Each structure stands twice: as C-alpha cells, then as structure tokens.
Amino acid sequence: MIEVLVKSVIQLILLLLVAPLITGIIRTLKARLQTRRGPDIVQPYRDILKLLRKGMVIPNTASWIFSATPYIVFGTAALVGLMIPMTATDAPLSLFGGVLAVVYLLALGRFFLALGGLDTGSSFGGLGSSREMTISAIAEPAMMLAIFTVALSANSTNLSEMARSAVSQSWRFLAPSQILAFSGLFIVLIAETGRIPVDNPATHLELTMIHEAMLLEYSGPYLALIEWGASIKQLVLMTLLVNTFFPFGLSSSWMVSGLSLGLVFYLLKLFLLACCIVLVETTNAKLRLFRVPELLAVAFILGALALISTFLF
Amino acid sequence: MNQIPVSQAFLSGLTLYAAAGLVGLIGARQRNLVRIVACAFSALGAVLEGVASFAVIRDAHETIISIPSGTFFLPYTFRLDPLSCYFNLALAVVGLAISIYSFGYLKSFDSKKPVGVFCFFYSLLLISLTAVFTAANAVLFLIAWELMALAAYFLVSFDHEKDETRRAGILFFIMSHAGTGALLVAFLLLGTWAGSFDFSAFHLASQTLTTMQRGSLFLLFFLGFGVKAGMIPVHVWLPAAHPAAPSNVSALMSAILIKTGIYGILRIAFDFLGIPPLWWGLVVLAAGTVSAVLGVLYALIEPDLKRMLAYSTIENAGIILMTLGGAMVFRSYDRPVLAAIALAACLFHIFNHAVFKSLLFLSAGAVVHATETRNMERMGGLIRRMPLTALCFLVGAISISGLPPLNGFVSEWLSYQALLGGFGSTLSLTRIVFPIAGSLLALTGALAAACFVRAFGIGFLALPRSSQATQAHETHPSMLAGMGALAALCIALGLGATLWLPILDPLVVQLVNTKVSGSLVLAGSLVLSSGSPKGGTVAPAALAGLLVLLTLLPGLLLAFWRRRRRTVSGPTWDCGLPGLTEDNEYTATAFSKPLRMIFAAFYQPRREIQTEFEVSAYYPTSIRFESGVEPAFETHLYTPLKDRILTRAGRLRTIQAGSIHAYLTYIFITLVVLLLFGVRS
Numbered sequence: 001m002i003e004v005l006v007k008s009v010i011q012l013i014l015l016l017l018v019a020p021l022i023t024g025i026i027r028t029l030k031a032r033l034q035t036r037r038g039p040d041i042v043q044p045y046r047d048i049l050k051l052l053r054k055g056m057v058i059p060n061t062a063s064w065i066f067s068a069t070p071y072i073v074f075g076t077a078a079l080v081g082l083m084i085p086m087t088a089t090d091a092p093l094s095l096f097g098g099v100l101a102v103v104y105l106l107a108l109g110r111f112f113l114a115l116g117g118l119d120t121g122s123s124f125g126g127l128g129s130s131r132e133m134t135i136s137a138i139a140e141p142a143m144m145l146a147i148f149t150v151a152l153s154a155n156s157t158n159l160s161e162m163a164r165s166a167v168s169q170s171w172r173f174l175a176p177s178q179i180l181a182f183s184g185l186f187i188v189l190i191a192e193t194g195r196i197p198v199d200n201p202a203t204h205l206e207l208t209m210i211h212e213a214m215l216l217e218y219s220g221p222y223l224a225l226i227e228w229g230a231s232i233k234q235l236v237l238m239t240l241l242v243n244t245f246f247p248f249g250l251s252s253s254w255m256v257s258g259l260s261l262g263l264v265f266y267l268l269k270l271f272l273l274a275c276c277i278v279l280v281e282t283t284n285a286k287l288r289l290f291r292v293p294e295l296l297a298v299a300f301i302l303g304a305l306a307l308i309s310t311f312l313f
Numbered sequence: 314m315n316q317i318p319v320s321q322a323f324l325s326g327l328t329l330y331a332a333a334g335l336v337g338l339i340g341a342r343q344r345n346l347v348r349i350v351a352c353a354f355s356a357l358g359a360v361l362e363g364v365a366s367f368a369v370i371r372d373a374h375e376t377i378i379s380i381p382s383g384t385f386f387l388p389y390t391f392r393l394d395p396l397s398c399y400f401n402l403a404l405a406v407v408g409l410a411i412s413i414y415s416f417g418y419l420k421s422f423d424s425k426k427p428v429g430v431f432c433f434f435y436s437l438l439l440i441s442l443t444a445v446f447t448a449a450n451a452v453l454f455l456i457a458w459e460l461m462a463l464a465a466y467f468l469v470s471f472d473h474e475k476d477e478t479r480r481a482g483i484l485f486f487i488m489s490h491a492g493t494g495a496l497l498v499a500f501l502l503l504g505t506w507a508g509s510f511d512f513s514a515f516h517l518a519s520q521t522l523t524t525m526q527r528g529s530l531f532l533l534f535f536l537g538f539g540v541k542a543g544m545i546p547v548h549v550w551l552p553a554a555h556p557a558a559p560s561n562v563s564a565l566m567s568a569i570l571i572k573t574g575i576y577g578i579l580r581i582a583f584d585f586l587g588i589p590p591l592w593w594g595l596v597v598l599a600a601g602t603v604s605a606v607l608g609v610l611y612a613l614i615e616p617d618l619k620r621m622l623a624y625s626t627i628e629n630a631g632i633i634l635m636t637l638g639g640a641m642v643f644r645s646y647d648r649p650v651l652a653a654i655a656l657a658a659c660l661f662h663i664f665n666h667a668v669f670k671s672l673l674f675l676s677a678g679a680v681v682h683a684t685e686t687r688n689m690e691r692m693g694g695l696i697r698r699m700p701l702t703a704l705c706f707l708v709g710a711i712s713i714s715g716l717p718p719l720n721g722f723v724s725e726w727l728s729y730q731a732l733l734g735g736f737g738s739t740l741s742l743t744r745i746v747f748p749i750a751g752s753l754l755a756l757t758g759a760l761a762a763a764c765f766v767r768a769f770g771i772g773f774l775a776l777p778r779s780s781q782a783t784q785a786h787e788t789h790p791s792m793l794a795g796m797g798a799l800a801a802l803c804i805a806l807g808l809g810a811t812l813w814l815p816i817l818d819p820l821v822v823q824l825v826n827t828k829v830s831g832s833l834v835l836a837g838s839l840v841l842s843s844g845s846p847k848g849g850t851v852a853p854a855a856l857a858g859l860l861v862l863l864t865l866l867p868g869l870l871l872a873f874w875r876r877r878r879r880t881v882s883g884p885t886w887d888c889g890l891p892g893l894t895e896d897n898e899y900t901a902t903a904f905s906k907p908l909r910m911i912f913a914a915f916y917q918p919r920r921e922i923q924t925e926f927e928v929s930a931y932y933p934t935s936i937r938f939e940s941g942v943e944p945a946f947e948t949h950l951y952t953p954l955k956d957r958i959l960t961r962a963g964r965l966r967t968i969q970a971g972s973i974h975a976y977l978t979y980i981f982i983t984l985v986v987l988l989l990f991g992v993r994s
Contacts, residue, residue: 061776071868129770156849221867
C-alpha cells in the first residue's frame with residue numbers, strides 16, 4: 001500500500017515535469033526545422049505558471065460543466081499516467097487498469113472537454129467538439145486493433161505485463177505484426193494529440209482548428225490545467241508507443257540505479273519519437289477534415305494487417 | 314433473510330400487480346386516487362418480485378410454482394430458476410423505479426386522458442413480462458408473450474390522437490406478430506418432436522433431434538426473438554414505437570421488453586437446443602455486430618431525443634448479442650471458462666442496459682414534459698432550469714457511453730476481454746472474427762460517446778433554444794426520486810462490480826456449468842480480472858477514488874497557493890456581433906454533420922434548399938431547407954415486401970366477390986375436400 005503510494009507520487013511528479021518538456025522539445029525542434037528560432041524548450045512551463053497566476057473570465061452562459069471540465073481533463077490524464085510503465089516495467093497502478101482502462105479514461109476526459117466546448121454557447125466550441133468526437137470515433141477502431149495486436153502477443157491487456165513480455169523478447173519489434181501495429185498506432189497518436197496533418201496545434205484559424213476551438217473560452221488556471229492535461233495525455237500516448245514496442249532500458253525494479261538508467265533511456269526514446277513527430281509535422285500540410293478519415297482508414301488497415309500477421313507468422 | 318418464502322413472495326407480487334391494474338380499471342373516475350394506489354401497488358409488487366427473484370438467484374435453488382386451475386386446461390406453471398429470476402430481478406428493479414416515477418408523471422397527463430386505463434395496461438405489461446420470464450411451458454409462454462404485445466400495443470398507442478402514434482402502434486403490432494408467428498411454428502415443431510410443451514421436456518429432447526431439425530428450430534427462434542430484441546434488420550418497429558409511447562412505458566419497453574428477446578435466445582441456445590454448432594454463434598455474433606454499429610449510426614443523426622434513445626437501444630441489444638454469440642462459439646469449441654466470461658459480460662450488460670436506458674428514458678420524459686418537444690434542437694440550457702434532471706441524464710450518458718468508472722464501462726470491459734480471449738480459443742481462421750468484432754465494439758463505443766455528447770451538449774447546455782425551454786422548470790419530486798435511484802444504481806453497479814459479479818455465478822453455472830466469479834474477481838474483491846491473473850485487470854472502485862483525488866488535487870493546490878485571482882463572469886465571444894443568441898449555437902444536425910459525411914455511403918443524405926428572392930440571391934426573402942437520410946431498411950426491404958404482399962392480397966380479392974352464391978360454393982367444396990380427406994385416413 002505504502003509502496004504503491006510512494007511509486008505513484010514519484011511517477012506523478014515525473015509525469016507532471018516531463019509532459020511540458022516534451023511539448024517544448026517538439027515546438028523547438030519544429031521551429032528549428034522550419035529555420036525559425038522558436039521558443040525556448042522551457043516555454044511551456046512558463047506558460048503554465050503564468051496562466052496559473054492569472055484571473056479568469058467565465059462565460060455567463062456556461063454551467064458547472066464548464067468549470068468541472070479542466071479538473072476532469074487533468075485528473076484523467078494524470079490517472080492514466082500512473083497506469084503506464086514509464087521508467088520501470090512495474091507501473092504503480094497497473095493492477096487497477098490496463099490498456100482498455102487507459103483508452104476509456106482518456107475518452108472520459110474527451111467527453112467532458114467536448115461538453116465544455118458546447119457549454120459556452122459559442123459556435124466555435126460546438127464546431128471543435130463535433131470534430132473532436134468525430135475524429136476520435138474513427139480513430140478508436142484503428143487504435144484498438146493495434147492495441148489488440150500487442151495485447152495478444154503479450155497475452156494480456158495489463159500494461160506492465162505487456163512491457164514485461166516485450167522486454168523478454170527484445171527483438172520482437174522486428175516482427176511484421178509489431179511493425180504494422182506500431183505504424184498504425186503512430187497515425188493514431190498524431191490524430192489523438194491533434195498534430196499536423198490532422199489538426200494544427202499552433203493555429204487559431206476557425207476553419208481548421210479542432211482541439212483549440214473547444215478551449216477558446218478557457219482562460220487562466222482552467223486553461224493551464226487543460227493544456228497541462230493535454231500534454232500529459234500526449235506523453236502517455238508516446239510512452240505507450242515507446243515502451244510497449246521498444247522496451248530498452250526499462251528497469252525491472254524500482255531501485256534508484258535502475259530507475260535513473262531507465263529515465264535516461266526513456267527520455268532518449270521520447271526524444272527520438274518526438275523527432276519523428278516533428279518530421280511528420282514539418283513535411284506535411286494539414287489535411288482537409290474530410291481527408292482525415294482516409295488517413296485513419298490506413299491506420300485501421302495497418303492494424304488489421306498486424307492482427308492477421310500475428311496469425312500467419 | 315435466511316428463508317424467504319419464494320413462491321408466496323412471487324405470487325403476492327403478481328397479485329399486487331393485478332390489483333394495481335384492477336384498481337385502475339374500476340376507479341377510472343377517481344384520477345388521483347387511482348394514480349396513487351396503482352403506483353403504490355405496482356411498486357410494492359415489484360419489491361416482492363425482486364425479493365423472490367433475488368432469493369432464487371442467491372440460493373441457486375429452482376422453484377416450481379403451479380396454480381391449480383381447471384379453466385382452459387392450461388397448465389399455469391411457473392419455473393423460477395436463476396436465469397428466469399435474473400431477468401425478473403431486472404424487471405423488478407426497473408419496475409420499482411418506474412412505478413415511483415409514474416406517480417408524478419401520470420399527474421401531468423391531460424385531464425381527458427384515461428389514467429385508470431393506462432394503469433391497467435401498465436400492470437398487465439408488468440404481469441405478462443413476469444410471466445414471459447418465468448413460464449415453465451410453451452403454452453403459458455406464448456399466452457404471456459401475446460398479452461405482453463397486446464398491453465404494449467395499447468400503451469404505445471395511448472396518445473392515439475396523433476397519426477404518427479397510431480401508425481407506430483400498428484407497425485409494432487404487425488412486426489410483433491410476424492415474430493410470434495415464427496415462434497409459434499418453432500414451439501409447435503419442438504413440442505411435437507419432444508412430445509410435450511414443457512420446457513424441461515425440450516431440454517431432454519434436444520439430444521434426439523437431427524442437425525437439420527435443430528438448425529431450422531434455431532433459425533425460427535432466432536428470427537422470432539430477434540424481432541423483440543430489436544435486432545437489425547427486424548428492428549423497424551422499435552424506433553417508431555418507443556418514442557411514441559409515454560416515457561415511463563418507453564423506459565419499460567427499452568429496458569425490459571426488448572430483453573424478452575434476449576432471454577428467449579439465451580433459453581433456446583443454452584437450455585433447449587443443446588450444444589450449438591459453430592455457425593449459430595457466428596450468426597448471433599454477426600447480427601449483434603451489425604445491430605450495434607448501425608444502431609449507433611442511426612442514433613447519431615437523430616434530432617428526436619427519444620428516437621435517439623430507441624436507436625441506442627438497438628445498439629445495446631447488438632452489444633449484448635455480440636457477447637452472447639461469443640459465448641455460443643466458445644461453447645461449441647468446448648471452452649467453458651471463456652464461455653462463462655462471455656456470458657458474464659452479456660448478463661452484466663443486460664442488467665446495466667436496463668438500468669441506464671430506463672434512467673435516460675425517464676429523464677428524457679421529464680425533459681419532454683417540461684419543454685413540450687422531443688426535438689433536441691428546441692431544448693438547450695436545461696442544466697440551469699432542471700439541474701437534477703440534467704445530472705441524472707449526465708450519469709446515464711456517461712454510463713451508456715461505456716466510460717469509467719460507471720457500470721457501462723465494466724460490462725464493456727468484460728466484453729472486450731471475452732472477445733480478446735476468443736482469439737486464442739482456436740487455431741482456425743474463425744478466431745480473426747473476435748478482434749475484428751472487438752474493434753467494431755470500439756467504434757460503437759466511441760460513436761455512442763459522440764452521440765451522447767451531442768444529446769447532452771445540445772439538449773441541456775448553453776442557451777435555451779426555444780421559449781418553452783426558457784420556461785422549463787424542475788420536475789416532480791417523485792419523478793426525481795425514480796431517476797435518482799436508477800442513477801445511484803448506475804454508480805453502485807460500476808463501483809461495486811466485483812461484489813455484484815458473484816451474483817451471476819448461479820446463472821452461469823446453470824447455462825454452461827462453470828463458475829465465473831472465482832476467476833473474474835481477484836483477491837480483496839476490489840480488482841476485476843479477465844479470467845487469468847496476468848491477463849488484464851481493472852478496479853473500478855479504486856479508479857473512481859483515485860480519479861476524484863487527482864481531480865481535486867489541482868483545486869486544492871490552487872486554493873493553498875494564496876494569490877488574488879480575479880474571476881469575472883463575462884459574455885461568450887460572439888465575433889463582435891451584438892450579443893450571443895441561441896441562433897449562434899451549434900445545432901445537433903451540425904454536430905453530427907462530419908460523421909454524416911464520412912458515412913455518407915451508408916446514410917445517403919439528401920438535402921433540399923429553396924430560396925426565394927426578389928433582387929438578388931444574396932438577399933433572400935425566404936429560405937426553405939430540408940435534409941434527411943435514406944431509411945435504407947424501409948425503402949429497400951420493407952416497402953417492396955409490403956407492396957408485394959398487398960398485390961398478392963389484391964389478386965386474392967377476386968375470389969371474394971361478395972356474392973353469397975360463391976361463398977356457398979366455397980363452403981361446399983371445402984366440405985367435400987374435408988370429407989374425402991377424412992375417408993382416406
């Protein structure tokens with residue numbers, strides 16, 4: 001009990017600290033690749049701190065749903081982060097829920113975020129909610145197929161078990177099914193975290209935005225919580241990718257030496273994945289909304305092929 | 314409560330239902346008295362039925378109750394086994410909540426409406442549903458089945474002044490009888506082959522039947538029960554009938570009446586017809602998957618709140634059939650543990666759906682009463698005017714979207730585990746079916762979430778969209794009590810899933826002879842597992858607790874970090890226009906537009922715009938806009954079928970010329986034929 005608590009607190013702190021960092025790294029790298037100087041890597045921390053200090057304007061049409069949403073978005077993202085192995089194969093709360101609980105808890109956060117968008121009465125909010133729910137609905141089957149592939153090869157939906165099974169066969173990621181599943185999940189990651197070519201996190205142009213449109217009316221600490229929650233969610237999904245497919249350096253215990261080595265490896269893997277995301281973001285243009293389903297259909301087919309190839313090979 | 318006199322409780326419950334109905338019929342003039350007495354009696358009856366059913370399930374003890382009766386030579390025999398009682402328990406729980414709700418709801422009826430008659434048919438529906446679940450022979454079952462359809466028909470057409478309602482009632486009646494026709498043939502065949510109409514004889518006879526016989530029986534039963542279960546493509550009555558009925562009846566129909574079909578399929582597949590061949594399970598699984606996906610797609614574009622809920626019932630019936638089909642496949646592969654897990658998922662979802670769907674229909678009823686419309690485009694802003702109703706609807710919406718930590722999540726989680734387990738169950742190509750079904754279940758879940766974000770967001774949030782919605786007021790306390798009880802149950806069944814699952818043990822043992830709670834509930838009875846300790850686990854109660862903690866954490870930190878932050882209430886950004894009105898809000902139709910375009914191949918949306926203008930098209934004097942989707946099953950299946958039947962019937966009309974001479978000739982010919990037939994044999 002105490003052990004779980006200590007592990008949870010450690011992982012929670014790690015989660016809260018690393019999440020804005022990854023966002024910062026992606027932004028800086030992207031700027032450099034576009035030959036801009038771009039913001040500092042620590043800019044997201046400054047943003048969050050600044051927003052937490054500020055006052056808020058709450059729309060007078062909004063109900064308690066609007067105010068509850070930031071807390072729920074933050075809470076679900078943080079809870080999910082405790083269920084996923086970050087530096088050690090044993091996630092603090094892996095017993096409390098596996099990958100299915102992760103997917104559905106994130107869906108709970110999204111459910112409220114979409115309601116928060118609608119609650120303001122502004123058409124932008126509704127537009128964002130509608131698009132967000134649409135894209136998540138068509139991303140879900142692709143995501144599940146890829147996840148099933150990994151779960152079936154590990155024979156478990158428990159994330160720690162999945163990581164452990166990946167560690168025990170460290171070259172498994174070269175198997176065709178794993179490569180296909182990884183590609184499928186990578187597309188889903190792009191869609192779920194609202195990145196180009198699905199959504200543009202840097203724009204406030206009403207015709208193109210999805211995630212930002214829901215947040216238009218949020219300000220101050222509420223906005224900080226939602227942005228922080230979104231970056232935690234992004235970190236969680238990236239962690240899911242790097243640790244279930246490339247389990248290098250995952251510590252098998254919670255000893256300090258193993259953990260610190262694990263942390264170095266973990267950050268390195270995240271950095272590499274961030275590079276991939278940046279590369280995709282800079283080399284692609286944003287897709288029209290109605291082209292996104294085609295992209296996600298590709299992810300679905302990759303997932304289905306991954307499943308079939310576990311069957312064949 | 315060691316020894317509960319099950320049969321007394323069961324019969325007194327039935328008597329109380331009957332008393333409620335008779336009070337309604339006799340005291341039709343005393344509107345208030347009838348309402349109070351009938352609702353109290355049916356609530357009490359539901360309590361007794363619930364206690365009796367719970368006792369049977371807990372003790373896993375089968376009770377046979379016979380009413381000695383010489384009339385009509387009918388064997389009035391009820392068999393209370395765990396399976397029957399589980400459905401009866403769901404009926405009792407939902408019935409209790411609905412009866413409490415009806416106390417306030419019936420008050421709102423127009424003074425011209427016969428409340429007494431309503432109470433009569435409501436009680437008849439409760440009695441017939443109980444009898445359907447507990448009948449011990451085919452004759453009583455079919456009688457109860459017909460009574461149920463009849464009572465439901467009268468309740469559906471209660472608002473018979475509306476053309477739409479009358480048509481919905483007739484459609485329900487016709488579809489219901491088409492289904493009963495299939496059942497009648499099936500029961501007669503099975504009765505002849507088994508030599509008795511007793512359900513226990515059916516069970517014994519299954520070994521002696523040939524594969525052909527069993528297969529044809531299965532198809533007939535599946536079709537007949539599928540109509541009631543709301544399975545696509547025989548679902549067309551459901552989205553018409555459920556919204557047309559008064560909301561308390563819609564709740565009872567969606568929550569329980571469609572479950573009679575599921576009960577029937579469970580009964581035949583696991584009791585009457587022995588070990589199923591592989592294809593039966595695959596047929597059920599496929600029908601379930603199709604119903605789930607198409608049901609939610611239709612729900613997603615429906616602006617009528619109650620019709621949307623009716624379509625979502627089709628979706629949930631589909632999810633139930635998916636796990637049911639899975640269990641049948643596992644049984645044919647002789648994988649009892651997997652079959653038990655799939656059944657546990659199926660049975661749990663049956664109960665959960667009964668609870669959250671009745672909750673949603675009851676809240677929708679309160680809203681429809683307050684706003685005088687079923688169209689969600691004309692609601693809005695109700696969370697301020699009806700805060701408790703809105704809260705109840707929200708709980709139901711989270712539950713039905715399968716989001717943690719409420720009950721819908723737990724049964725969906727179990728369904729995933731059962732389907733995933735199926736992948737390893739065999740080496741044949743069949744196993745690829747399970748992950749595909751699982752991913753379609755994921756699609757269904759995500760679409761359902763979109764659908765309920767839309768319903769709650771458009772219907773309850775932001776600004777009111779009509780003058781009625783502006784004047785809406787919170788609903789009657791008894792209606793709130795009924796809804797509140799169901800909402801609490803949604804939470805309790807989610808958080809206490811590990812305590813509830815052992816209740817399913819007797820049923821699962823009865824159906825597949827394997828205990829399930831031992832492998833599903835892990836140590837400390839807090840953690841739910843997928844059957845093997847390493848397979849996958851979830852602890853809904855712990856998740857809920859931690860979620861609350863982590864949700865409150867930033868709030869607490871912000872409170873401790875003393876800093877003067879100004880919170881101002883201001884207008885929503887309106888792009889500089891003079892003030893935000895309800896016309897600026899996103900509509901339900903707009904909300905589902907992206908999905909309507911993505912699934913255009915299925916919806917085949919059409920749109921018609923007529924603009925009238927005098928000077929230029931940019932300054933129209935009037936615009937008429939109409940949009941809709943192609944009702945595929947109606948246009949491609951039912952309309953041709955109906956037309957064909959009508960033409961055939963038209964041809965037959967020539968022999969019915971209305972001439973008495975012709976009729977006398979027909980009688981004579983028939984007599985001669987019958988005589989010849991009699992002589993020959």
